[in-house]
Amino acid sequence: MVASPSFRRIERLIQSQPSQDGDGVHIQRIHRFDGEIDPFLMLDELGSDRPDDYIGGFPPHPHRGIQTLTYIIHGGITHEDHLGHSSTIQAGDAQWMHTGRGIVHSEMPLTDSQGLHGFQLWLNLPAREKMSEPRYRDVRSGEMPRLKAEKAELIALGGIWSSVAGDSISGPLESLAGDGAVAHAQIEAGGELTLAAGSETLAVYVFEGTLQVDDADITAGQLARLGSGDTLRLASRKGAQCLLLAGTPHREPIAHYGPFVMNHMGEIEQALRDYRNGTFTG
Known part of the structure; x- marks a missing residue:
C-alpha cells in the first residue's frame, strides 16, 4: 500500500519589517537569531525604483561566522573584498560568501530600467566552521537549472529540488550551511507546483502576489x-x-552582534577585539 502524501502546512506567518542598513539603504527585513528558521538567520529584501533608497550601498564592513547569499531580480550589485575578489552580479545572478573567520567587503548597488530588486540571506555556520577559511563565488543565471510544471517554474540556486513526479534538479551552490537549499519559484495565475519536501526546516517568502500553501x-x-x-x-x-x-537545523547556541554571529558572547567580544586591533583578517 502506498502512503498518501503528508502536506506541509503553515505553522507561523512572519511579516517583514522596514529597516535601513549600510549607508541608509531601505530594506524589508526578517531576522530570526533565536533559531526559529535554523540554519537561516535573516532575509533582507531590497526593492525600490527610487535611487535615493539604496544608492549609498554598503561600504566596507566585516563579517564572521556566517554565509551570505545575494540574489538579484532587477539591477545589480558590485562586490569587493579584502581577499581581492571584485565582481558584479545582475538580474538572475547570485553571489555566495562563506565568511568563516572573517571577510571585509563592500556591496554597491546598480540599477536598471526597473530600479533595484534583490535579496540577501544569512545562513548560520556550525561551530566547527565559524573560524574556517573564507571563500567567495559568483553564480550566473545560466548555471541555475529549472524545474517546470504547467504554469509554474522553479529556479534552483542551491540544494536538491524534486517534483512529486520524480523530476529532480540540483542548484550550483552545493555548500550552503546546514544542508541548505534555496530556490526561486514563479507561479502564473491558476498555476500549481507540487514538490517533494522532506527537509526539517522549510520556509516560503512571498515577494510578489499572493501564494496558497495547502489553501x-x-x-x-x-x-x-x-x-x-x-x-x-x-x-x-x-x-x-x-x-x-x-535546511537542517544546527541546534547550537547563537550569539549575535551586528555583522558577527558566533556561539557565545565571548567569541563576539574576540571578533570585536580582532577587528579593532587589525588582526581580524590575519
Whole structure:
C-alpha cells in the first residue's frame, strides 16, 4: 500500500519589517537569531525604483561566522573584498560568501530600467566552521537549472529540488550551511507546483502576489514557516513569486552582534577585539 502524501502546512506567518542598513539603504527585513528558521538567520529584501533608497550601498564592513547569499531580480550589485575578489552580479545572478573567520567587503548597488530588486540571506555556520577559511563565488543565471510544471517554474540556486513526479534538479551552490537549499519559484495565475519536501526546516517568502500553501494564503512581504510533512503544494489564483528556503537545523547556541554571529558572547567580544586591533583578517 502506498502512503498518501503528508502536506506541509503553515505553522507561523512572519511579516517583514522596514529597516535601513549600510549607508541608509531601505530594506524589508526578517531576522530570526533565536533559531526559529535554523540554519537561516535573516532575509533582507531590497526593492525600490527610487535611487535615493539604496544608492549609498554598503561600504566596507566585516563579517564572521556566517554565509551570505545575494540574489538579484532587477539591477545589480558590485562586490569587493579584502581577499581581492571584485565582481558584479545582475538580474538572475547570485553571489555566495562563506565568511568563516572573517571577510571585509563592500556591496554597491546598480540599477536598471526597473530600479533595484534583490535579496540577501544569512545562513548560520556550525561551530566547527565559524573560524574556517573564507571563500567567495559568483553564480550566473545560466548555471541555475529549472524545474517546470504547467504554469509554474522553479529556479534552483542551491540544494536538491524534486517534483512529486520524480523530476529532480540540483542548484550550483552545493555548500550552503546546514544542508541548505534555496530556490526561486514563479507561479502564473491558476498555476500549481507540487514538490517533494522532506527537509526539517522549510520556509516560503512571498515577494510578489499572493501564494496558497495547502489553501492558506501568504501575501507579499510575509515568510511562512512550515510544519512537518513530505510534500509542498504551491498555487496562486492571480500569480505569485517566492523564495523557498530548506535546511537542517544546527541546534547550537547563537550569539549575535551586528555583522558577527558566533556561539557565545565571548567569541563576539574576540571578533570585536580582532577587528579593532587589525588582526581580524590575519
